[in-house]
Amino acid sequence: MAPTTTLTDLPPELLLDITSYLPTARSVSQFGKASKNLHAFVEKDAWQTFNRTRFPSLQYDGHASHKDAARTLTTLSIAWERRAFTARYVEPNGEIHAYPGDKRVERWKRPKGQTIGFTPQLDVYEDVGTRWRHRDETLAFSAGAEVCVRKKSRRNGKESVKWMTYRPLSAYEGRDDVTTLHLLHSHSDEGGQRLVTGTANGDLRLFSLPGTAGDVPMTFFTTQGLPVRSSTLSQQSSSAPLLAASLGDTRLSLYTMDSSQSKIAPSSSIEIHPPAMSNDEKRKRLQRIWSTQFLSPQKLAVGIGPSDQPIHVYDLTSSGLSRDASRKFGLQNNDLELSHLDISPSAAEVKKPSTSIYPIRPLPPSSTGSGSDGSVFLSGAYDSTIRLHDLRSDRDVEQSYTDPTDDSAIYSLLPRGQEQVVAGTSRHSLLKVFDLRLGAKCYTYLDAATGTTVESETAVKRDWNLFLKPHNTSNTFSAAGGRRGSYYSRGSHESSVYSLASSSPSSPFLYAGVENAVLELGFTSALDRHQDPAFFQPWHVSRKERRDGNEGLDLAMYDQTAGTVKLFTQRSVSETRRSNGNALDFPTVEGLDERWRVGSGP
Template identity: 45%
Template sequence: MARKKRSSCEKKASNLASLPPELLDAITSYLPPSALYNVSLASKALATYIRTYAWKALAQSRFPSTCPSTSTSWPGTARTLCTLSRAWDRRALVARVIEPKDGGILVWPAGKREEKWRKPRGQTIGFTPVIDVKQYDEGGGRRRETLAWSAGAQVVVRKRLWKEDEGKGRAEKVEWECYAPVGASEGRDDVTALHQLDGQGKQDPGVRLIVGTAAGKLEEVSLPGTAGDSVARRDFVTDRESVRSSSVLQSTTGDSLLAAQLGDTSISLYAFDDSQASITANSKIDINAGNAITSKQQPRAWSVKLLSDTQLAVGTGPSTHPISVYELLPTGLSTTHVRHFTVAEHVERFPSPHVTAKPLNSVYPIIPLPATTTSSHPSLFLSGAYDGWVRMHDLRSRQDVVRSYVDPTDDSGIYSLLARGQESVIVGANSQSRLKIFDLRMGMTGYHYLDGQVGEQSTEGSRDHALFLRTLDHRKDSAVYNLASASPSSPHIYAGISARVLELAVTEAWHPKPDPVYFEKFRGGKTWNGWRTGEVLELAGYEIESQARQRLMMQSGLQGRPPAAGKSVEGLDERWWAK
């Protein structure tokens, strides 16, 4: 029997690309990235739709708190988020110590180039790094990252440009700069606060920094980026009080805000723009003003953090309420806190009806949780305390603590926090160079690298784990003083320990198809993405489950595991093994 020919209407109705956009959105929202890519190969119309709409929808729906708000290439952004998520699921890290490379280091304020980096001298226990990093997507496969950190009385700046060239691989360019005021002395003028400000444009070669010191200097420093030019500076008035910590909230439409902790108990707020030559605080408060306590009981401030343009949080201690939130009014800071929080140890773990006094505690770092693609309310923030607990707080809740995270094997204090959106928090402890990673998703995940693979499915094993950041040439006990990353979607994390800054690349070193914007395939040899394989650290770590269940793991080098290394760990990166 001859086959009946279909009418043109029937052919059009059976074409997937001819479906209404809302139906296509509904269909593609169920597809994993691999299937989405395969569908794009079916026709030009589907390829255009998926390139224009579907990759953006996948990135925003599967990664609601790590997805950037804008992108010059949504297919590339989705690829970066998926490969980064896979690396986190597999705990894939490549770590090294970084410092300026010999040759052509631009030194300020002289504006001359030197061949070698002059390391800080005169530090008794090594300098305490403060780190900030920014990254710009310039389009066309180009990304620019500017990393700044303090090394004693000087500031080190690394400028790095990545370029993905289709068909030609990946190129990387790195430049180094250093800045130290004339006459600065190690130990006296150490940098204690450091922030990068956005430049006038993404192509601007200069770097704008806010630098605070232990000697009471707080200033904006503009490094021009070109040898022979001069450094521009302007002061924030501090009355020579030591700068202990600070927080910046930069605005593109109005005044930017700088909150600085001066001395042990004073908090100053500065509103500034580019037209001011010298900036005076528009308000200053004392955290203990009005408290009926003796001088021996007075807590000190440990950190300040601008949660939003209307709220400032201060970590204090020892205190029964070591977190205080102040309101930002048109006239400046409110003279008294509008709310304070108790962060006592969980009494349900240690019930005792005879204990009536509230325990004292100290809170060091405070960070707000980034908004998601569906919610932008600045109400959630995290705190790290002396007792080793990380706590989540919600300004909309009457409860002081809405969720807590702890390593049952380690109660050392928390010195630094870094949030990866609302997916996980990276925690720096004050001993053994210990880094902890806690999952914030409460057992839920929007994407897992096994999703969509035949015969595989997402696993729900322990996601919380810890790392030891001991370096090859510096094995002394140290705190993790500072953590920084350009954004939740960046695969680079920076950690500051005593006299060292570590770079952690979140990627699988042996993966055959790494994210081409940031990494190249490792083909063996003496270098990996510009790193010498001999400088790559072999970290150790363990899973955070309970005191009774601990599994110590070791990381092999890039040249492979030693013969007696042990068994590989199922589901983790090939470099991890356990005996």
């Protein structure tokens, strides 16, 4: 009689294949409870396989605690699908070190002297320590001519925050406003931070804010006095960082960064002129470079316009930037141009559409290998359209994403893995979330209830828009650590969403720069008694916080699920927690977080 073969007798390759079909974190955990051997297998290999198969573009490979990572990714997925988040304004408070001079500031003063509020530039990154719950986040944003840096450390559910600010002594608001900002991802700053900033007055500099008292070391990049319109930074551990900046309307310069130098000249510079569209001199005068973005260490994309080919891609060679673009992208494909016309391409000259391209963002890597080399990227345009491009394809556009309810220009983009893209618009303080639909949606919290996996062919496409301003105009809200109604005309002011940032696709925090303010969206439920301890502390809203409005902002959104448009508003955190989500106290919206209710407008 042949010996009986048990599950634990299977080779690791088959066990990993079985794991790839487990739909939820609970099923992986239960799989490991079958025996001691399976428990050891799950802890060593299965959690990593689960993360890679269910979250191919969100998973985090830089840490050994794949079980903790699975908890973060699954709870974050629930929060995004249920639109569960809290929103707060971010500004320096508490311990503030002002440079130069390392002065201690009790209260941060907002910039004055501008005709409109400042337009924040944002950057953020995160370091994970030896344990999953040990992480340090560094956030930087510009406020006029000043730069504010927040260093937040999380250790086992406890947080410590330190603020640093820098404003040149001779800076003048409106003239020396920061137009570009980048954080250098350095692990040896001993509490300090290196940054790159560019200004409207033509200053492009690398400087380091010290962790202790001292001067601010400075390195200048030569710009010939041309205003810095945009810039992009490529950081590779194997080589010196590269900085590309658009200067004036047409110049693109490349710099190799070296903090030991006091002044750095560009290693190469080229002039970019959009192709002439017509004899309209007024339109020609509007043509300029709007954005720059490294797609990879070897390729640099430039957004220009107005033009019928507003995206140029340049190669980086050993001698610097290539003089001519290796690829130019139009706004639609030739077959789409003629599909609605009863003519052939030779029968008539079809007028090509033209627009300007503002943000360009490469898609982050995936465990499937797609988008890992910068070949696939997104662009946002003045014509309100987000387009997906692929350098490996002969087509100019692979996919387009539009909002039929709003035609605002796209000012900022933030891909969330390859699952969603978040877009900031030019009007109404509006944030748009589009489902990218790149392959199957590998995880949904509904799998736990149905026992099946929802594939992209059958899943409902869920696009939604969020207004980044309080919907209750009768309320005034206080800045963090400040007085009630201190800025941003809260509740009535509308703005563009100028910048978006998140430290990683697996981070639950999203930052948005609007006129005169920065907002933080933390994706978690106000009623979750077991929030992810790697990022959130237990809710303790004091009476003073409720009185001052520091418990969070109440925002509004409208949903576009299944072709319908529905408007919702958020209840306050305190009201939601008092009711504990009880339907007898107020009706909840099926599928959404308990704070959402059907609303009448922002």
